[in-house]
Amino acid sequence: MVDLIKLGENAKKASFSLGKLSTNEKNEALLAVADALVAHSDEIITANKADMKNGKANNMSQGILDRLMLDEKRIADMADGLRQVAGLEDPIGEVLSMSKRPNGMIIGKRRVPIGVIGIIYEARPNVTSDAFALCFKTSNATILKGGSDAINSNRAIVKVIREVLKELDITEDAVSFIDSTDREDTKEFMKLNKYVDLLIPRGSASLIKATVENSTIPVIETGTGNCHIYVDEYADIDKAVKIIINAKTQRIGVCNACESLVIHKKIMNKAFPVILNALLDKDVEVRGDKQAVKAAYYAGVKIKEATEEDFYTEYLDYIISVKIVESIDEAIMHINEHNTKHSEAIISENYTNVQKFLDEIDAACVYANASTRFTDGNEFGFGAEIGISTQKIHARGPMGLKELTSQKYIIYGDGQIR
Amino acid sequence: MVDLIKLGENAKKASFSLGKLSTNEKNEALLAVADALVAHSDEIITANKADMKNGKANNMSQGILDRLMLDEKRIADMADGLRQVAGLEDPIGEVLSMSKRPNGMIIGKRRVPIGVIGIIYEARPNVTSDAFALCFKTSNATILKGGSDAINSNRAIVKVIREVLKELDITEDAVSFIDSTDREDTKEFMKLNKYVDLLIPRGSASLIKATVENSTIPVIETGTGNCHIYVDEYADIDKAVKIIINAKTQRIGVCNACESLVIHKKIMNKAFPVILNALLDKDVEVRGDKQAVKAAYYAGVKIKEATEEDFYTEYLDYIISVKIVESIDEAIMHINEHNTKHSEAIISENYTNVQKFLDEIDAACVYANASTRFTDGNEFGFGAEIGISTQKIHARGPMGLKELTSQKYIIYGDGQIR
Secondary structure, eight states, rough: OOHHHHHHHHHHHHHEEEEEEEHHHHHHHHHHHHHHHHHHHHHHHHHHHHHHHHHHHHTHHHHHHHHHHOOHHHHHHHHHHHHHHHHSSOTTTTTEEEEOTTTTTTTEEEEEEEEEEEEOOOOOOOHHHHHHHHHTTTTTTTEEEEEEGHHHHHHHHHHHHHHHHHHHTTOOOGGOOOOOOHHHHHHTTTTTTOSSEEEEEOOOOOHHHHHHHHOOBBBBBBBBOEEEEEOTTTTOOHHHHHHHHHHHHHOTSSSTTTTEEEEEEEHHHHHHHHHHHHHHHTOEEEEOHHHHHHHHHHOOOOOEEOOOOHOOOOOOEEEEEEEEEESHHHHHHHHHHOOOSSSEEEEEHHHHHHHHHHHHHOOSEEEEOOOOGSTTTTTTOOOOOOEEOOOOSSSOOOEEEEEEEEEEEEEEEEEEEO | OOOOOEEEEEEEEHHHHOOOOOOOOHHHHHHHHHHHHTTHHHHHHHHHHHHHHHHTTTTTOOHHHHEEEEEHHHHHHHHHHHHHHHOOOOOOOOHHHHEEOOTTTEEEEEEEEEEEEEEOOOSSSSSHHHHHHHHHHHOEEEEEEEEGGGGHHHHHHHHHHHEEEEEEEEOOGGGEOOOOHHHHHHHHHOOTTTTTTTEEEEEHHHHHHHHHOSSSSSSSBBBBEEEEEEOOOOHHHHHHHHHHHHHSSSSTTTTTTTTEEEHHHHHHHHHHHHHHHHHHHOEEEEEEHHHHHHHHHHHTOOOEEEEHHHHTTTOOOOOEEEEEEHHHHHHHHHHHOOOSSSSSEEEOOOHHHHHHHHOOOSEEEEEEEOOOOGGGGGTTHHHHHHHHOOSSSSSEEOOOHHHHHHEEEEEEEEEOOO
8 A cells, every 4th residue: 555645745745845946947857857768768668568568468459558668769759748848838927817906905816836636547658757747847746646557667757757856956746656556546546635636537438437436636537539520411521521531530549539420411412422432441330320321221332220329439449420410400419418528520611500510519629610630739739738628627628738727816905904 | 305317407408508598688587587586575585484493493503593584685685686697797708719720720719608507505595596696697507405494495586586587488497406405315416427517515614525525526615714814024013903803803704704823923022912902802712822822921911722723723703823933934834734725814014025925825815915804706806706716626716707617619620630
């Protein structure tokens, strides 16, 4: 058992001293950590080899093994990530508003660190340095709980970061690491609301669900994406095909990939055969409702019928579901019922329908005539992201540095009383 | 048992239709509800009499009975509260930022409703109409769980509101009410994260603690205030006395009242006797640390020694604790350790110390030379408030209409793909 109370206390203490660092001091530390990761590549790779060996022995899938693997190139990428964060503007200290009240008091709203941020994630060791960088840049202390399968890699990476901080006379507890594979420790971690101000789970839907159900710390849910593209009766079919193929196939395992099509009945006979063939060309399995199955049949293609379960599924695979609707209202209702509030798109040349869709769809990002794949901190111009929030509290959509901050009111008085 | 799933589903459905109401429609409804509450005063007062009778039979304290009691004047005040909210600016639809990306996509960030907001509160029936008004103005559906002791009053108030909404052809489920005194229903309510987007507990520290521990819905903690005033070595003693007396005694039962003094040792002999006598004049019991007890003794007054427990206590009573410190750093450390992150003040004429205190204190509102009593939505110019957040996620400090909103990204494309 890890002494989580002690770890929490130390992180909280560290968070107060991080608040006093200047932007220059933080940037210098991030650059020094970047250099140190590269300099210690050998040790990190050795640790990673132990994880890879265990992973293979445990019959880990090829995809997960690939995410786990570190080599010199990937460590150099991690270092570049740190340098990139060093180059971003520091949001801490920004005054969001300031005004004088009738009694002469001046009230300002200032952007401040959140305090201590916990990150729970799976076997992706690059998240270790990414999460540290974003939290450190915003003067937050971080407690990391990475996947058990990456424990050796994470231990090695955190060791390098802490050594650099110590050399620079910055509190090492700016980053700490729960060195445990015991699930009870993870559960206890989720109850540390006395010390941890925010918990961000990054990973599978089941990890996120377990965190929401067990945590007493405020949680930001991230990254589950059952994203739809609605092909309106007034769609430009060429644009629709191009956007659907991009959103479905450019990268299949990501949360902003398209998982379901919704097609207006009036354009079905013209649009669906073209879309269907383009999808089949890319080896995408298409599962349709009764009408879609029929339309495919008339176009000479036999497709599987989608179950209600299909419409709730984030495949993360070469599969897509298709729903035919009678109206834009039915499309909006279907999407709001089945989506995960991540990213949704309408393809339409009709002004009123586009505005209606943008207004009424309940999601972090709603697109007109563009691919859902753009939901990403870099694409949005944030420079980096810690995840994509699919909930409505605190942050929604890609979370950059600003989303890792809180605020406080600063009041300058001159003896005012009530 | 109340069918909470059904109630949640209906509220979620209502939230979508509320999003389509115009500001004018919302304001007209608020004004109509205000008039209807006054018109139905008799029924509401009759229901309230049943609650008052039960309360007296259950030996409810005079203070709680007073908060529970409704008469014509108080119902008129509730109606005025609704009219005031109708007069506030509607934050929904505001575009917070909009910019064109290098690929030509236009990304806008728009303020939208949160969806469904749950409010758990104690025996204050005026919260029923206040909470409805703020949530409705921001196009959120509300599920109310008021204190069991006010159930007849709340049922009568919600009935009036729903009747008005129905007459105006607005979904009645804009507001719903958990008509139950069964604690199991409250616990189940806290697990409705599928339907409820935000839960705000208003009331005692134990109610808030229970909500944080049991809820799977994101919670905003409100209103616990162990507020400090630090009298710096460079304090203007007259200002200090005036502010301390105001913050401690102007209204004792409120979260922004001062509960603890921290005094610099160098000013102790000059300042403490004056402050002490002013407090005693107002019948405030003073509990000091060893040095404060000694200083009081030399000033001819015997005071009780404060325990460590005292320094963590929000008295909400005519009691105050006193801690003597050697430095501003010790003052800041003491406050950050013992406070509830609500409101803290420094009294000082020294520029550097004031800036240091404002920078380093971890609280929603940090004051220089003004009373902590100003932490309030009206005093801050928000027009109304649903509570004072003491956590760092989503909202911090007084929560007005803007704090009851979320945002979404609206992306205008022209066929962009990645």
